[in-house]
Amino acid sequence: MNGPGRPKLASLSDFQFGAVATEMIEDVLLHLAQQNEQAVQEAAGRMGSFRETRIVEFVFLLSEQWCLEKSVSYQAVEILERFMVKQAENICRQATTQLREKTEPQNWRALKEQLFDKFILRLVSCVQLASKLSFHYKIISNITVLNFLQALGYIHTKEELLESELDVLKSLNFQINLPTPLAYVEMLLEVLGYNGCSVPATWLHATCLTLLDLVYLLHEPVYESLLRASIENSTPSQLQGEKFVSVKEDFMLLAVGIIAASAFIQKHECWSQVVGHLQSITGIALESIAAFSYAILTHSVGANTPGRQQSVPSHLAARALRATASSNM
Structure with a gap:
């Protein structure tokens, strides 16, 4: 995987502790504690539904194949989890509205199939977005992503790939720098x-x-x-x-x-x-x-x-x- 000119995955031995000032550590720890408290308070019934073993394994293996740091794989899982929860909530909200207003119900099977058909694309988009947060965007180019999807039998254009990333960003109000x-x-x-x-x-x-x-x-x-x-x-x-x-x-x-x-x-x-x-x-x-x-x-x-x-x-x-x-x- 480490072709010419391609950065290698950072070694765990390169990770250093004790290089940060205590004042900064205190500030960051306090910030993380506040974020955690907010996340716990806002936890909803469907949280965690998409941290399923096969999904997580797919993200981990893909991140490893693309030589991404461990932090990217965790963040990709969290982005995907929150995005899919949002999608599920939107479907439930639409159903509730239609029942209340007694309008013509949508074809839920078609909606489910649409979510299923786009799931791999969404997953890869989440990995790509997470990698950009870690400054790995030069490694995971759109061509790399499209070739990977094509190898799995999914044919997409660059425009569809960009639209998928934008859908994820909009759904999460562009808040994708999530704590892990x-x-x-x-x-x-x-x-x-x-x-x-x-x-x-x-x-x-x-x-x-x-x-x-x-x-x-x-x-x-x-x-x-x-x-x-x-x-x-x-x-x-x-x-x-x-x-x-x-x-x-x-x-x-x-x-x-x-x-x-x-x-x-x-x-x-x-x-x-x-x-x-x-x-x-x-x-x-x-x-x-x-x-x-x-x-x-x-x-x-x-x-x-x-x-x-x-x-x-x-x-x-x-x-x-x-x-x-x-x-x-």
Whole structure:
């Protein structure tokens, strides 16, 4: 993939911590916390519906094929998620209006087929838009995108490609520079380094990326296990699932869970110290951090997780998650 004159994907070893002034770190962390709080409060019933495993895997593989940084793949998933949610909301809104005004209903099957037919085009447009935010627009040219689509059997023109990007931009009011869990993870790692954490941030960073990929790919199973733990019931109701959406949109909670799980993998004897630092930085309960890291580790390494070592009793973890969900609703 690295042809002549083509930039190579940045190595993880090139990532540096400790190069940013503490004042800037404090400002950015505060800004991220405010963004996260707003996202949690605005979480709607259909949020997360398009973070489906096959979709995420497609975006990840495409980003890898085009030699994009990890941040681009996460941002592309978030742009696509919000765009598709908007599309679904628009269809529901049209249906409600037609029922109220008793007008001739549209052919919903045709609308569904139209969404389906354009989905790959929309997905690729989201990746291309995310890449432009990271200054990779010279790598992913329109020709590259059109050739890729043609290889999949989708024939489009440059005009259709530009129209697709514009549709995504307009639907999201041109607000596509969306926060991703990676931004929260990396900022918290930066703060941990300044706080004297015994596990180097550079050690944790690569493991965090791997686990973040895992959570994106296993989004539904990971959060289903969290939901079951929070209600202490293996069969949550639809209403309980809908109320738990705010937890799914809490990127700060996800970030601390990812870092805690990474710390356990890298240096499990320092796990409690890392979790303590994370609690001090974010204000998230120790039990909630432990519960999330337990869920992540259960779906990755399996045995010998913090929960199995009984660092935090399961009933306390469940109580903490219930409190987190309640405070977000």
